[in-house]
Amino acid sequence: MFKTIDPSKISHSELHRLMLGAIAPRPIAFASTIDADGRPNLSPFSFFNAFGVNPSTIIFSPSRRGRDNTTKDTFDNIKQVPEVVINAVTYGMVEQVSLASTEFPKGVNEFEKSGFTPLASKKVRPFRVKESPVQWECRVRDLIETGKGGGAANLVICEVLAVHLNEEILTIDGLIDTQRIDLVGRMGGDYYVRANGNALFEVEKPLQKPAIGIDALPQHLRNSPLLTGNELGRLGSVEFPPSIEEIALVAKLDAIREIIENQVLTTEAKLEKLHGHIRLMLAEGRKKEALAIGYLI
DSSP states (O other): OOOOOOGGGSOHHHHHHHHHHHSOSBOOEEEEEEOTTOOEEEEEESSEEEEEETTEEEEEOOOOOTTTOOOOHHHHHHHHSOEEEEEOOBGGGHHHHHHHTSOOOTTOOHHHHHTOOEEOOSSSSSOEETTOSEEEEEEEEEEEEOOSSTTOOEEEEEEEEEEEEOGGGBOTTSOBOHHHHOBEEEOSTTOEEEOSGGGOOOOOOOTTSOOOOGGGSOHHHHTOSSSOHHHHHHHHTSSSOOOHHHHHHHHTSHHHHHHHHOSSSOHHHHHHHHHHHHHHHHHTTOHHHHHHHTTOO
């Protein structure tokens, strides 16, 4: 059962809480800006993401405050100096980043308040954060105010001019190591998520080849009470149905042959046992063998 909510029938604060709780985890832009007098500002924003590479486009939103409809220093600074450095946020710096989100009086240096080290940028005036392993120097191409009321988004559309990478997070191939970078993301309320350890898993992308799809699987697989949507998605991601040879090979496996040749088990009971073996094989990464089992009956 679903609960349906009309956004126009609830308060902005209630809608805001729903968005933060359901649209998550969100990456964090730790935005460094500077005003016309050269005073730095540092603040995190989780309405943020990458949107393209040609041109290189990153967008974040220092929204209007919901309680009093005022704008944030980051927004005001960008209107004066349309440049920003977006720094990645890791687990090792998240408490300091949270401290920097405090609404200090205008002109207070958040680098000093939160204990971060400013580094001179190469192509823009705002400082980089030394403790961040990835720093994006950007010029602001556009600033879109979506509204004038409290809670309205201010889309800061940034073009990347330079990116700085701490070599400690790179693999031998020069790629970013997901474990080493140890990023965090925002959830609802006071919650964060750490993108490391058991929180990480891999899903093969079928972008470079066609896939048969779940609809092409045998009906007993699609209707299985054992197989989850994730498991069906994995089976449906193969490029071709199993060949006669592949089906014959799995039929020779001792555990599978015992099920198929059992004269006591009903067809439904055999399918249940076969589906159990399919789950085990999928867990072991034996996707093609698992799919071939599904074509035995």
